[in-house]
Amino acid sequence: MLSLHDTALGRVTEIVTRDEGKLAMYVCGPTVYDVPHLGHGRSALVYDVLRRWLEARGTRVRHVSNVTDVDDKIIQRAAEERRSAGEVAEENEQVWWDAMDRLGVLRPTVAPRATEYVAQMIEAVAKMVEKEQAYSTDFGVYFASETVADYGLLARQSLRSLKIGARVERDPTKRSPVDFVLWKRAKPGEPAWSSPWGSGRPGWHTECVVMSLDLLGDDFDLHSGGLDLQFPHHENERAQAAALGRPFARHWVHHAFVELAGEKMSKSSGNYTSLVDLLDSADERAFRLLVLQSHYRSPLEVTAETIAAAESSLARLDAMARRLGAGDGLALAPVRLAASSAEPMSRGGVDIVKHVERFNARMEDDLDTPAAISEVFDLVRAANAAAEAGEVVRASSMASAASSLLASVGLMLKAASGEVDAISEDLLARREAARREKDFALADSLRDELLARGWIVEDLPTGSKLRRSHQ
């Protein structure tokens, strides 16, 4: 049974889903005005890990994640670049999906765009106005937060302290500092839709309520996003759902930031590393491993050093896969075995069962991926040790279990070392011949040549193999 930290409760709680065996999850997606940074990457990875692991255990996950394609920042960017907001959004959305694909993040079941839901948002706003929980001013339509009894639940503050705490007051037409905009009147040249309150566009907080309820239904299971969305974005979504009389998310999950030099990574502060840059310069699996090796509610520092360390770890895992033939193809068999302990564990049995069960127990406990991954490394060491001891079958059973556990959280090992070209093939053959004749000087120079061509030679009991050296 899965437990997660629920922001609404302020503690870890068992996740009881609306429909048994299914999970309906909404993840707040990107505003597409620029390229994604590592924080967006972590966000996507955290929920991809949750989703894949649940699916590997047989839960059917419906994953909805929005794309905000109309927004002040998109409009501003478009003005700077002297083109339409639509072009900016379209281009950056493409960059987003390309990056997600490269990261190995599964596409959401449905990925709605805000602009596809304007009519429904207008309908929702009209309803809130009708119920007098929203009001119209010269600047637009505002939600009257004080009409919602438990406003402040996700912020974990009382309405009173929220009002006291409010620092910035931009719009003097708001009745209360905690009110927020539902509809913004358009200035000339801005993207606009006609509405009962004049030509304009929806406020950001409305799209997610409308789309999540439309695509997941009332009382869906999980609503999630970064810590910065906890308040006010998610608070405001809740408030609107309450006003609309719709049962909203059963559980709320928020993950911590990626930090750079101890500070939150963010676009607005200029303190960020582009996800695309990382993908261009490192093994994308290293970032996933790094994310797995930290808890989702802890800040994560991503540096050249931590990426390099993760790549070293990855090399160790790939080496095991190469040696014991436990590549990506082996899929989920051992994970399934954990679910039905009746099934035999083949040779190697008890230890594998133990580690798989512990792995899953760690995951169930608020997604403690660092602890879960440590179980995998225990299995890796056991597999290598068994191989050293000549217990080949046992070793490869363990290796495939480790590989499968990693695959269940989206980390695919590479057993193959890549295509070896004919020239390198020949160099390797000549080196093996030289070694047989004990001409080690020649063998070593051939090895140097292979290294220069980007290959590292591994002499295994079964023969010599090549593997790609980095860079």
Next chain:
RNA sequence: GGCGGCGUGGCCGAGUGGCUUAGGCAAGGGCCUGCAAAGCCCUGUACAGCGGUUCGAUUCCGCUCGCCGCCUCCA
């Protein structure tokens, strides 16, 4: 000003009132190897500081110091 979080060995990073000195990376020693690579074995006794509770605290409470986040767009 309101509210919240964090401080673990060289680095990353879990966890627990007294048996894990988690796990990874790096480092040192050993084994294996023609030499390497890969791998295996061994090694470092960490928990910000000061008090308190307790038979016993890294883990509970208080204080101090340091750092960070939300309250404004933000994963």
